[in-house]
Amino acid sequence: MFYRENGQFKTSYRADSQIFPITQDRLGILALFVIAVVGIPLLADEYLLRAIFIPFVILSLAALGVNILVGYCGQISLGSGAFMAVGAYAAYNCYVRIDGMPLIAALLLGGFFATLLGLFFGIPSLRVKGLYLAVTTLAAQFFCDWAFLRVSWFTNNSSSGSVAVSDLSLMGWPITSPASKYLFCLGFLIVFGLMAKNLVRGAVGREWMAIRDMDVAAAVIGIRPMYAKLSAFAVSSFIVGVAGGLWGFVHLGSWEPAAFSIDRSFQLLFMVIIGGMGSIMGSFFGAAFIVILPIFLNQFLPALGNLVGIAISTAAVAHAEIMIFGALIVWFLIVEPHGLAKLWSVGKQKMRLWPFPH
Amino acid sequence: MEKPDIANDIVLNVNGIEVIYNHVILVLKGVSLQVPQGRIVAILGGNGAGKTTTLRAVSNLLQGERGNVTKGSIELRGERIENLSPADLVQRGVVQVMEGRHCFAHLTIEENLLTGGYTLKSKAEVAVNLEKVYNYFPRLKTRRTSQAAYTSGGEQQMCAIGRALMASPSMVLLDEPSMGLAPQIVEEVFNIVKDLNQKEKVTFLLAEQNTNMALKYADYGYIMESGRVVMDGAARDLANNEDVKEFYLGVGGGERKSFKDVKSYKRRKRWLA
Amino acid sequence: MAFFLETLLGGLMAGMLYSLVALGFVLIFKASGVFNFAQGAMVLFAALAMARFAEWIPQWLGFQSLLLANLIAFVLAAFVMFAVAWLIEWLVLRHLVNQEGTTLLMATLGIGYFLDGLGQTLFGSAIYKIDIGMPKEPVFAFGSVFPGGLLINKEDLYAALIAAVLVALLSVFFQKTSTGRALRAVADDHQAAQSIGIPLNRIWVIVWCVAGVVALVAGMIWGSKLGVQFSLTTVALRALPVVILGGLTSVPGAIIGGLIIGVGEKLSEVFLGPYVGGGIEIWFAYVLALVFLMFRPQGLFGEKIIDRV
Amino acid sequence: MNAPLKNIPPMPVQAVEPASPGHRRAAPSGGSELHEVKSVGVKNIGDVILDVHNISLSFGGVKALADISFNVKEHEIRAIIGPNGAGKSSMLNCINGVYQPQQGSITFRGQTFKHMNSHQVAVMGVARTFQNLALFKGMSVLDNIMSGRNLKIKSNLLLQALRIGPAQKEEFQHREAVEKIIDFLEIQAYRKTPVGQLPYGLQKRVDLGRALAMEPQVLLLDEPMAGMNVEEKQDMCRFVLDVNDEFGTTVVLIEHDMGVVMDISDRVVVLDYGKKIGDGTPDEVRNNPEVIKAYLGVEH
Amino acid sequence: KEQFFPVLSGRTGPVAPNATPWANGHNDYMKLVNARGGINGVKTLVEECETAYATDRGVECYERLKGKHGGATVFQPLSTGITFALTEKVPADKIPMITSGYGRSDSADGGVFKWNFPLIGHYWVAGDTVLQHIGKQAGGMDKLKGKKIGVGYHDSPFGKELLPILQERAAQYGFTLQLLPIAAPGVEQKATWLQVRRDQPDYVILQTWGVMTPTAIKEAQAVGYPREKMFGTWWSGAEPDLKDIGQGAKGYSAVMMQHGAEPNSAVVKDILDKVHAKGQGTGPKDEVGSVLYMRGVLGALLATEGVRSAQERFGKGKVMTGEQARWGYENLNLTQAKLDALGFKGVMRPVSTNCVDHMGSAWARVHQWDGSKFIWTSDWLQADEQVIRPLVKNSADKYAAEKKLTRRSAADCQS
């Protein structure tokens, strides 16, 4: 009853093409924004910030990038971990090798190098499609894993292959407290999130989706597959690269190539599919699902066990956790194959009709 | 043909069904129709009226579209069939020709047809049916070794129809069989329908936009409009109905108007809301 | 020279073992158009079941014979895999008819997680052994031709033979039976397949059962080589370039792809690796697959990707 | 994006002067009070805009097109008919650059090509609808039609990402043009629906809308009226005629409904299994015995 | 009054077979401490968090546990990767970290790494002692000249951590190293071992973990490389690695961080009596006393004894904060007498730490698999201070320079 757009008429295309055309949505988003920027840093304790919100924000950003490539442009990528790694290591090298390199510049440069790699590994996509393309991206993944382990120049000749950065600061403002780290990452997420949203609802986004849905038809209306695909690879790997930099610099502080292994790539892909392919919002949902659910289960199951008086071993919890996780993935897919974002919008549609069933 | 009154003459009885897609989109709002044994019944109606949805509901192909029958009942020869699988229905002789061809892209035309005979036990019957289909559509024979994806639209349509006939069905649900076919093939298809109907007593329920043809060959017709049946009657009566003539046959006012001369102001007639 | 041959042989046999896993992927892809990410989990699950049954059965029934224990364990494990196949169809696949490939792919992923957890919960997460009497020590053949002989790993040789037989059987199944054709039809278009009376549910159960048995054989052989433990799931990643190179829909492709990848990665690691610091075989396998794809985007024997308006 | 071929003189879309008298036709009699017919009077057929010369195309053993030649004149409605599998769609695919003919050439506005390149063809102003619906399934109606205007978008990636100034202005301009098309096709109610959920007939309309959004000079339509009832066909004809009248767009139309073809086309090519068996005005074609034998069957 | 010892366990994933006994041993000893009356009356409390040997999960576990139950006393990450990540975090949180037998070798330098404690051994000790053993087999270190030693290592910071000492020694004694990186989890090593077969190195050292170890030995068997010439470091030579290979692994040796399998030691008997007999055992009974189980016990011993020593200074019978416990670890003095009293007679040697030396002991022994169990095959070996110390110092200095840290002052050492 309350969630209706009745009476909200759009008199201009500008008004109609707002990201959230419905007033209630806008209010909701505003509230969310305030909570995210003010509420969480104030209220959340260190654990929540460090273990949940910071990874959530960074991985949302990465998932956003992956979604552009996979969800919007339809090019399945299992190499996102590699692009994160390139972002992180390139940023690291820029940061430690060039004196006085500002943090943000280093991160953006990381993104830039990830873009170069993305373009390179995007070239096969002009010929290879679908799952076959996934192999190309896996080649990128394994190659990068190997390169960062083996080429010691990338790790500034650290003997263990593990690198670290510390004492981050942004124009004199130290980024060491969890809250400041969180806000720093959130800033990236908001800026890139908005830009990505603008891209996908604009001409480039339509090109990507057109290529995804029907490439021959897209070519016939004048879209060049090469330009569309490579731009998707570029934009996606830039964002993923920056996320990689943040993951290394801000979240981990010190990392080894395994931080960006194939598992990370899979994780990002799951986020996109579970959250909703081709939906910016879906990236957030997906990241939340994949980041928070396991942690939640991990803490909740023993508590539940205690409640009924059985001590559950961590192994049993870990196994139960992945079982429940797997079952939930399947369950959500059955309820809504197009991901959580779609589930959300169907929910909204129902709410619009409420209290009538249809 | 009169409205059938003997209950057990009715093969298919659709009773007030509602269909909802995706839990929110209500498409059929209480559709009822009956198909008597050995007859040809046509569903007519504009784009989006719900013809395809009705056929999908009958053949139980709704699930794949995330659609659900939420009200009403569907009976085949007195047996409730809403919960059967499509394969069960084929076992009971009900086969649907899907709108939009849906040939198996990677299979050759012949393989497509052979797959159509999947439910048949005897190899001989498959061979006979294959010969029959090739007779109906000689064009398919010349293209038998092509992968279906690489045949023309019309060839695919023939393939889809032929594939359904391979199962020796007792009842066929035809969704826009004439779409994309050249005129003489359309004629041919309807002749096949008539032929099967008369010789092999196959019952047909067809959704068709080519109203002209449909009413010429059908015994009985239902006209649908935004998810409801708004008119039904014997085909002959419908064909003579002034409204039907004007809006579905394009011969309002007695004679055929050139497509060029039709004006584009809102002329659409709506029976209901 | 001898060493080159040894490497080549080693590669060929490793390749056969990859094929065995690759086969599972191909089967399910062929039959439903689904890329089954749970394949690795199925291999582990099957191997765990087999290993533990072989350990428990003599205890339960109180006999000693290794052969008998293995036999019963194999049969029991096969039944377990049938049950898994049936449950997967019943709980998951039938609810996802006509959904896009990515959705199904994700579902198999969920299944994979679930099986990983379930397997280890039921059967434990330590290292278990499968002892099917595979010879572990190498033999040295052609001692007269090559000084020191040519090393041949008997275990790998047997494994390769088993793989070859399995592949031959499955090839026949797909090429010659009407079920094979029905499977391909299902992969093309779920709905159309349903509309002409192909019982999707039954087909899927059958295919997943077959895939389950293939996983069991793969798990048994890999398990006998490596021990049965969680890491067995990662062999799926090694099999991936094989599937892709051979073509997602081709049973013989899985074999040829396996041989090419096996040989390619072993030769590269042994002869190229030392110059660049080693550890290149994984990415080399993928790059090799990629190079082939640039010439044939559907893999060596895959069905052409149809692109038509 | 804006790389039109330099040597093509810009053609004003609207006022096309009759270069050659061509044949003239009477306009629809009696415009209604609700529909303003702009070009009451005489339809001006212009010069040859598209000339297909000796095209041959075969797939393995199948000869889809054998030595086909015909031309299309500016502002006319040119129909291609023929039995199923005759090669009609393949012909359009050649013009579009989707297929590469093995022989022959295509001349478009004075430029001759051995084979076409899809992007270039689009830039030159050729739009197309598809027989087997090739819409972008995951996108809304609005986005599908908007994508038809992508060629016209000038702002770069960064501007689009920031959506400031010119990028935004441009977006709104195109949106306005697209809204006109949506109004024109009467699909306002479905603006934001994903096209995959639309009934078949409406999808065909969206397909047309996407082509129209390109503001093409030549519009290739592949069975636009399949799966429609008479009323809807009448609407579709109206759209085609209006486009043809109001914007002077040249139309190449494949259609199996002879009523439609005979009523609205200016000239008709008839193909039969890759060969051309007839070419002329509807009346000529209708009475061509070979055509009757191969395609029409009985007199319609 | 409970002293909280968080446990980062690895009971799932590719290293589960090996990491599980460690955690079981650790927890059993903690229970034993409680059964014996706690640390001067302070009971121990453990809570596990599963890392599956993944660094990011380890970091999450750290964040989760560090503030629980009144604050963590000490972390034992049981992974070199996690150690690297936590090394950046513990100073800020003021929680010490014991990395007994793994982690950063340079963190033995307490002057730079105030919060790290690689007690009783790090990988450079392992590397040095295993070379000494090999030298003895060869008949003297000088006999190694011109020899070729293969090193199969886990391709990660853990594996690479061993290399500096080997390289140092190779330069010194004139043997060559053949590096054989193995990608985790290490189930595919055919190519590696084909190389070994071709090049026939005189010895092979394994720095592996989890399933990688048995796979390596099986592949060695498959190419016919003699197991007698294969030497593991101490995470690569425990029962789960070898029991299924049985005879096939006969002759394989591994250097042990002091203890081996100690089923007959007093502490094991005590655990069986006071913990397992009461049905409170964490894992299966037959695993008690096995190699990795004992390492877990040692970990728990060091963790609790540090607290005990801290209590000497900050108040007996009190719960120590992380910062206080750190002082305890830095001033550990476990004499032989104390060890004997605790039941560790014959299991380990005395340990004493100070401000600069955070390791406290650098002894090791080698045991060999005889087909069904391990037997000791060497005397006590001590890593060469002359070599290790400068390596540690250089590396620590480099770290300090990178991080712009200054060495701790003498005053800081007192706090």
Ligand SMILES: Nc1ncnc2c1ncn2[C@@H]1O[C@H](COP(=O)(O)OP(=O)(O)OP(=O)(O)O)[C@@H](O)[C@H]1O
């Ligand atoms: N899968 C689906 N999800 C959601 N809505 C759907 C779906 N399929 C059809 N619809 C909606 O159901 C309504 C009826 O569609 P249906 O396809 O049954 O019409 P139809 O009468 O067959 O039309 P046409 O003649 O164009 O084929 C339409 O409004 C359509 O948008």
Ligand SMILES: Nc1ncnc2c1ncn2[C@@H]1O[C@H](COP(=O)(O)OP(=O)(O)OP(=O)(O)O)[C@@H](O)[C@H]1O
């Ligand atoms: N890509 C291709 N590969 C192989 N054969 C093809 C291909 N495209 C078209 N053909 C064949 O070429 C012939 C002409 O096909 P086309 O689609 O042009 O027919 P059409 O005239 O459009 O027929 P319809 O009216 O049925 O749509 C057909 O026999 C078809 O099978």
Ligand SMILES: CC(C)C[C@H](N)C(=O)O
């Ligand atoms: C038990 C572990 C600490 C050993 C491991 N391989 C590591 O050092 O990372």
Ligand SMILES: [Mg+2]
């Ligand atoms: Mg329909």
Ligand SMILES: [Mg+2]
């Ligand atoms: Mg066609």
